[in-house]
Amino acid sequence: MVSSLGDGVDLLYIDRIFLHERTGSIALKGLQEKKRPLRHPENVFCTIDHIVDTLPGRGDETLMMGGKDFIQSTRASARDAGITFFDIGDAQQGIVHVISPEQAIVLPGLTVICPDSHTCTQGAFGALAFGVGSTEAEHAMATGCLRLEKPKTLQISFEGQLSEGVTAKDMILYLIGKYSAAGGSGYSVEFCGDAVSALDMEARMTLCNMAVEFGAFTGMIAPDEKTIAYLEGRPYAPKGVDWTRALCDWQNLESDEKANFDKKITINAADIPPMITWGTSPGQAMALDGLVPDSAKMSDPHAQQAAEKALAYMDIHPGRPLSGLAIDGAFIGSCTNSRLSDLRRAGEILKGRKVAEGVRAICVPGSSAVKRQAEAEGLDRIFTDAGFEWRESGCSMCFYAGGESFGLEQRVVTSTNRNFESRQGPRVRSHLASPETVAASAIMGHIASPKEVEDGTL
Ligand code: SF4
Numbered sequence: 001m002v003s004s005l006g007d008g009v010d011l012l013y014i015d016r017i018f019l020h021e022r023t024g025s026i027a028l029k030g031l032q033e034k035k036r037p038l039r040h041p042e043n044v045f046c047t048i049d050h051i052v053d054t055l056p057g058r059g060d061e062t063l064m065m066g067g068k069d070f071i072q073s074t075r076a077s078a079r080d081a082g083i084t085f086f087d088i089g090d091a092q093q094g095i096v097h098v099i100s101p102e103q104a105i106v107l108p109g110l111t112v113i114c115p116d117s118h119t120c121t122q123g124a125f126g127a128l129a130f131g132v133g134s135t136e137a138e139h140a141m142a143t144g145c146l147r148l149e150k151p152k153t154l155q156i157s158f159e160g161q162l163s164e165g166v167t168a169k170d171m172i173l174y175l176i177g178k179y180s181a182a183g184g185s186g187y188s189v190e191f192c193g194d195a196v197s198a199l200d201m202e203a204r205m206t207l208c209n210m211a212v213e214f215g216a217f218t219g220m221i222a223p224d225e226k227t228i229a230y231l232e233g234r235p236y237a238p239k240g241v242d243w244t245r246a247l248c249d250w251q252n253l254e255s256d257e258k259a260n261f262d263k264k265i266t267i268n269a270a271d272i273p274p275m276i277t278w279g280t281s282p283g284q285a286m287a288l289d290g291l292v293p294d295s296a297k298m299s300d301p302h303a304q305q306a307a308e309k310a311l312a313y314m315d316i317h318p319g320r321p322l323s324g325l326a327i328d329g330a331f332i333g334s335c336t337n338s339r340l341s342d343l344r345r346a347g348e349i350l351k352g353r354k355v356a357e358g359v360r361a362i363c364v365p366g367s368s369a370v371k372r373q374a375e376a377e378g379l380d381r382i383f384t385d386a387g388f389e390w391r392e393s394g395c396s397m398c399f400y401a402g403g404e405s406f407g408l409e410q411r412v413v414t415s416t417n418r419n420f421e422s423r424q425g426p427r428v429r430s431h432l433a434s435p436e437t438v439a440a441s442a443i444m445g446h447i448a449s450p451k452e453v454e455d456g457t458l
Pocket of ligand 1: 049050095096097116118333334335336394395398399417
């Protein structure tokens with residue numbers, strides 16, 4: 001903190017600023033127009049992920065109208081500003097929240113911002129990482145600082161062990177389903193407990209990624225040996241004596257045992273089943289083997305109204321199972337679930353099997369590095385032999401802005417984080433789930449669990 005500005009507002013030093021070609025380009029242009037130099041260009045990074053196509057052989061041309069201008073102006077602005085730029089075709093290119101950890105640009109204890117709401121993903125490293133508007137990004141680039149009203153604190157403890165086949169995606173969907181998409185509103189969340197400690201770093205990123213879908217300002221997890229093992233030796237991690245010094249600092253980033261939180265939630269990890277969403281908000285989530293809730297039985301009139309609208313949009317019926325519902329598409333990708341471990345787990349289900357006829361199945365690795373490593377392990381062959389499209393890295397069909405999309409009113413099981421109306425294409429019906437459930441559903445041609453693929457049971 002640089003100083004307290006009073007009334008709960010602080011001036012924070014911002015250690016890292018990450019931009020992408022959609023909103024970051026606006027911030028860079030804003031500075032250029034005002035002829036303001038960047039205070040610390042060495043702390044600013046930019047990637048091309050949102051608008052760029054993910055089809056093999058891609059270049060600056062995009063399916064999105066005007067997308068090429070965004071890409072080219074971002075490239076020119078990034079070069080003029082002297083910041084680190086991960087361009088199309090670069091070995092380090094990828095989705096911002098995948099490549100920042102991969103490169104160890106995010107580190108424990110740092111403040112990290114990006115004009116993108118899923119910046120909370122990077123809280124998995126014990127950083128204060130949060131999404132901002134492009135005007136705030138512009139301000140932080142010019143001054144190195146940002147005003148922040150201190151959020152309230154919420155500790156969410158997942159106690160005990162997860163059941164077999166239950167993933168970090170299921171944990172976060174369960175949380176949001178139980179406490180609503182506004183349950184974390186106004187809070188900065190610390191995830192903790194045995195089940196969180198047991199997660200690897202990639203799964204921790206999945207958990208923190210959707211803190212914003214819980215309405216939270218951000219999510220974070222205290223750094224531990226897994227965090228350190230993940231970061232060591234990566235390009236932007238401190239080296240030599242700086243690394244030793246950093247380790248000492250990071251050891252102090254855990255919450256004190258007697259720390260006061262404004263609110264605490266405890267969840268028994270064993271209660272969490274594999275999850276899927278039925279509606280058009282991540283909070284409209286249910287057990288994969290459960291029944292679609294009955295809006296008529298909802299006591300809250302707002303929830304009831306929202307449920308009725310969602311049921312109509314999704315073309316599903318209360319009281320019926322989602323399992324067995326025919327699908328048109330399957331998507332594995334996004335900053336939630338597109339890392340190597342996600343692809344490995346999906347690959348285990350796909351190996352030696354075929355995607356059902358009529359299902360369009362797409363895998364988009366989260367970064368060029370993930371793609372390369374997956375190819376070195378032969379995962380690309382497993383996906384393509386099964387009938388999946390194997391793409392270049394980027395946001396792709398996580399987010400439709402006139403570019404890549406599924407077809408009108410298609411039903412898609414997806415490893416992404418938002419199931420809003422038309423998020424993946426015009427009137428597309430998106431069901432959020434783990435990569436395992438996406439792979440299983442692609443094979444069966446309907447919403448299905450990995451268990452159904454293995455032994456025919458739900
Ligand atoms: S993958 Fe999706 S959620 Fe993540 S940064 Fe890209 S558009 Fe946003």
